[in-house]
Amino acid sequence: MKEIHDIVAHNLKMYRTDNGLTLDNVSRRTGVSKTMLSQIERGDSIPSITTVWKIANGLKISFTALIKSPDQKVDIKKKSELLEMTGDDGRYRLYPFYPFESGHPFEMYQFEIEPGGVYAAEAHQAGTEEYIMIYQGMLNLKVQNEDYQIGSDMSIRFDADVPHVYTNIGDGILRGTMTIYYLEQML
Template sequence: MDINQVVATNLKRIRDEKHVTLDQLAKSSGVSKGMLSQIEKGSTNPTINTLWKICTGLDIPYTLLMEQPAARFTIVKKDEAIYQSANDGHYRLYDYFQSMPHRNFEMFQVELDHGDSYTSIGHSHESEEYLMVLEGQLTLRVHDEDLVVDADDAISFDPMGKHVYTNSGDGVLKVMLINFYPTK
């Protein structure tokens, strides 16, 4: 995308989010209303100093005006997911989505071979774990309880302490796992 269009789109969006009119921004930034209008239309190539003035007037970081629009969708193929294994390869973890400043969760697919178990030492304070069994049967040991979760069923729990995943079904256990980190 053309940088002038990126700036135009971001300036209009930020101004709308902050409920700032062109007149108000012209006064706070020292950039004329006409110039601001041209920038928002993408019909001019503003100087770096002009953009700095606008950012100062909006009280935002300079790079916020240059931020490329987020993708409308993201497809992650299994062979592109970040892969890790444990227990001599009997426990496999595919990391599809990582936690980021704009995303307070991570999403994995877990595979556990027949008859095997995996012990997690626990996660950070105030996180939540959500599991959905896609194939097989999971026995989850959490808080000194054994809970059985069958295919197409889901469970959520506080993952702070040690918890154990056991494949108690036939074949490979496949689970979708989401770790959620509530914002404060």
């Protein structure tokens, strides 16, 4: 299985060249420096989840468009076989179970957050919704200035076109699923 930074490198470069974009164009759209983009495309840098989201949002493409292996055609998936994305010094882990595919306007991930771990997500494109279901632990989800506590066997849906922050406020690991739904016009 390819390393995640090699897949992101390939997908970013393919998208950029297929759309006639320069590194400067991509940098202006995403807020990620040309130097960092160049390092990512060469596979010299492992981008953070936040950086991949910035690139996806700036280019108006799905997160999975950047992390999906071109040869990933699997019907049954095991977490142990998926590419693990990390943030907050490894205290936040994201597993892409069902990446975005043409004709399917959603992505589904499993996530884990260690006690005290935080993941601050940038606003997604207008019209994007997130559906979160918690299986273990206690999540504090901040959407704009409102805090919501979601525990085991609970779920929440929210408009994700605003910044939002996931925090594990429990004593143990937090586990849940995240489904990101995109409007048809964004596909």
